[in-house]
Amino acid sequence: MAYRVLGRAGPPQPRRARRLLFAFTLSLSCTYLCYSLLCCCDDLGQSRLLGAPRCLRGPGAGGPKLLPKSRPCDPAGPAPSEPSAPSAPAAAAPAPRLGTSNHSGSPKLGTKRLPQALIVGVKKGGTRAVLEFIRVHPDVRALGTEPHFFDRNYGRGLDWYRSLMPRTLDSQITLEKTPSYFVTQEAPRRIFNMSRDTKLIVVVRNPVTRAISDYTQTLSKKPDIPTFEGLSFRNRTLGEVDMSWNAIRIGLYALHLESWLRYFPLAQIHFVSGERLITDPAGEMARVQDFLGVKRFITDKHFYFNKTKGFPCLKKPESSLLPRCLGKSKGRTHVQIDPDVIDQLREFYRPYNIKFYETVGQDFRWE
Numbered sequence: 126m127a128y129r130v131l132g133r134a135g136p137p138q139p140r141r142a143r144r145l146l147f148a149f150t151l152s153l154s155c156t157y158l159c160y161s162l163l164c165c166c167d168d169l170g171q172s173r174l175l176g177a178p179r180c181l182r183g184p185g186a187g188g189p190k191l192l193p194k195s196r197p198c199d200p201a202g203p204a205p206s207e208p209s210a211p212s213a214p215a216a217a218a219p220a221p222r223l224g225t226s227n228h229s230g231s232p233k234l235g236t237k238r239l240p241q242a243l244i245v246g247v248k249k250g251g252t253r254a255v256l257e258f259i260r261v262h263p264d265v266r267a268l269g270t271e272p273h274f275f276d277r278n279y280g281r282g283l284d285w286y287r288s289l290m291p292r293t294l295d296s297q298i299t300l301e302k303t304p305s306y307f308v309t310q311e312a313p314r315r316i317f318n319m320s321r322d323t324k325l326i327v328v329v330r331n332p333v334t335r336a337i338s339d340y341t342q343t344l345s346k347k348p349d350i351p352t353f354e355g356l357s358f359r360n361r362t363l364g365e366v367d368m369s370w371n372a373i374r375i376g377l378y379a380l381h382l383e384s385w386l387r388y389f390p391l392a393q394i395h396f397v398s399g400e401r402l403i404t405d406p407a408g409e410m411a412r413v414q415d416f417l418g419v420k421r422f423i424t425d426k427h428f429y430f431n432k433t434k435g436f437p438c439l440k441k442p443e444s445s446l447l448p449r450c451l452g453k454s455k456g457r458t459h460v461q462i463d464p465d466v467i468d469q470l471r472e473f474y475r476p477y478n479i480k481f482y483e484t485v486g487q488d489f490r491w492e
Contacts, residue, residue, distance in 0.1 A: 131191070144485050235292035239283065240268075240299045242324040242417055243316065245385075246307025247375055249338040250328040251399035254436065256302045258410050261427060261439065264419045266291040268301040275316055276309040283319065300418055304328075308374065308381050317388040324417060325389060330399030331491040332376025333470045337459050339372040344460060361466075366473045373470075379480040386484075396485050407436040 164385060244252050260267045270276065293299050306312040307327060307425045315324050329460045330338075340353045350356070359365040361462050368374055375381075385394060394417040407425040414421050426438045475492060 141451040192397065193424045195413075235266075235294045235297070237287050237292055238299050239287050239319060240290065240301045240323070241320070242298055242326065243306065244300070244302035244304070244328065245312065245316075246304045246327050246381075247335065247378070249335050250304070250330040251397065251402045252302050252304045252328045253273045254402055254406075255326065255328055255397055255410075255413065256300075257439065258327060258406065258423060259300065259413060259417075262419060262422050264296060265298050265300055265417065266293045266298075267483040271303040272301060273303050273305065275312040276303070276305050278309070279315055298419065307385075313385045313388045318386075321388075323389075323393070325385070325394045326397060326413065326416070327394060328399055328402070329378055329481075329489065331489075332378070332388070332474045333467055333491075334459075335376055335399075336372040336470070337462055339375070339409045341459050343372075351459060353381070353462055357466065357470065361469070364469055366470065376474060377477050379477045379484060382481065382484060391485065394460065394485075396487060398487075398489055401412060403436045 131157050158325065224341070244255060246252070256267055256269075259265050260269075265302075268290060272286065272288075274281070278285070290299050290301070306316075316325075336357070337353065341358070344350060356370050358367060360366045366373060395408055395413065397413060406428050407423070410423045411421050414423060427439055429440050430436075431438045471492065478489070478491050
């Protein structure tokens with residue numbers, strides 16, 4: 126039987142055989158395609174190419190198997206992380222480190238402690254300046270706001286008070302400032318009950334100048350208050366000063382100090398001159414650092430005199446673009462007071478000032 130040659134030698138393929146061969150080839154291709162998809166997709170149909178691609182290899186070095194039984198393996202090179210469930214919202218930034226790392230390399234964040242030192246007074250004496258200046262010291266950590274614990278919030282308890290404090294290392298001092306403590310009758314006893322070793326800082330200023338500054342601040346908030354003269358005297362003609370007015374009463378330093386000396390020795394109280402804090406900030410802060418028992422880190426190089434405000438400011442710290450100066454409420458121009466009123470108040474304060482000088486062993490030269 127003779128065969129017709131159609132392109133190449135050999136018998137022609139029957140149509141049925143060609144169809145079977147095509148179906149087998151198609152089935153083989155689909156099987157391989159399904160296998161590839163199973164390797165690259167999870168059961169939800171999400172591509173693992175977005176996460177960690179995995180492959181399945183046989184135990185040999187050959188190509189992929191249709192029905193591999195070997196374990197999943199990662200591609201060569203560093204192993205990428207597997208996709209995970211959606212993470213929780215990002216946590217707040219960690220507290221700034223307060224010191225160097227320990228020997229193991231982990232950061233020392235410190236703990237919240239009750240303050241070992243307090244700036245207890247006086248209002249409008251320069252307490253904010255002392256606080257801002259001493260905060261430059263690496264061994265001192267201070268609360269920026271006034272907690273008023275020992276006068277207004279004592280009922281909240283020491284745990285609440287401690288929770289307000291900044292974290293400190295064992296080598297650092299915790300400090301806070303509330304100027305109204307000095308004139309609060311209960312404050313010395315309450316502080317003593319917290320710790321009899323607490324160091325106390327009192328910033329004092331000429332009581333007449335302090336009273337005018339106090340009045341100027343109040344006037345900026347309440348412009349309808351009576352005049353300074355009207356508030357200072359019960360009877361100006363007779364020279365009767367109204368000691369019940371808070372602006373006058375705060376300046377009776379000798380009287381307020383008596384309450385503190387019932388609980389604390391004089392050696393535990395340091396007095397800062399508000400006047401010298403302006404003319405010689407580095408000198409006053411040197412004495413504050415000595416009192417706190419820390420090295421003299423704050424020096425002349427930290428200050429410059431701001432002529433607009435009329436007092437010294439801190440020079441630009443490394444972490445800031447601007448110098449650090451006290452806010453708008455500091456350095457206000459005082460209201461003009463009748464010189465005769467000022468003279469009368471000086472005479473009123475004179476005996477209290479002299480007693481104060483004798484008690485603390487310093488002459489602040491306010492006369």
